[in-house]
Amino acid sequence: MIFRLDERILFPDPELAEEDGLLAVGGDLSAGRLLLAYQNGIFPWYSDDEPILWYSPHERFVLYPDELKVSKSMRRVLSSGTFNVTTDKCFAEVITACSVMEREGQDGTWITAGMQTAYIELHRLGYAHSVEVWQQDNLVGGLYGVQIGKVFCGESMFSRVSDASKTALIYLCNTGLFSLIDCQVHTAHLESMGARMISRVAYAAALQDGQLP
Structure with missing residues (x-):
């Protein structure tokens, strides 16, 4: 059964999600609703021509920072000084870049204009964060997501040059701020990194106490 949300800021038990993880439809992208969703392992994922769809997958694709795998070639990139990394310097530019990034097997983007507005507001409130990767003065990669305690709920990343998004993820893992990074959807690229x-x-x-399960 898929639940239909109304103006009340609440969600059904995530254990009631469908096989594909779909839990609820409707509601809005207000900061209060988004934070409640992330606190309960729920996230929005939909296209412009759909109502807001809320998911809570039965399994989650995650990265523990202490299990991060960095290849020898990537270590050379990191030590070469090719990139500079910042945090929360230009959140809006990062989410915009993620929204237009072409991805294999994907038609269009789930980062709609409404989603961008909502997450920029979460950033203004101090809950959403970005990592920016620079080559000289050019923004060449980055990622953004929502912080819930020691869990970083990654939303998307982008790369305009080779290894830029990897650099952002490695930087995030090495901050020491997080016990777990939620990658949401499986990719071979992220699996190769641990x-x-x-x-x-x-x-x-992990969401409740910030500890490793």
Whole structure:
């Protein structure tokens, strides 16, 4: 059963999600609703021609910072001084870049104008953060997401030159601020860097206490 949301800021039990993780439809992207969603392991994912769809997958694709795998070639890139990294310097530019990034097997973007406005507001309130990767004065890569305690709920990343998005992710892992980075959707690229699946129960426990499950 897929639940339909109204103006009340609440969600059904994530355990009631469909097999594909779809839990609810409707509602809005207000800061209060988004924060409640992330606190309960729920996130919005939809296209412009759809109502807001809320998901809570039965398994979560995550990366533990202490399990990060960095290849020898990537270590050379990091030590070469090719990139400079900043945080929260230009959040809006990062989310815009992510929204127009072409991705294999993807038609269009889920980062709609409404989504961008909503996450920029979360950033203004101090809950959403960005990592920016620079080559001289050019923004060449980055990522953004929502922080819930020691969990960083990654939303998207982009790269305009080779290794820029990897640099952003490695930087995030090395901050020491997070016990877990939620990657949401499986990719071979992230798996090669150490990401793996965990159960919804384990993910919920990480959200509650910020500890490794």
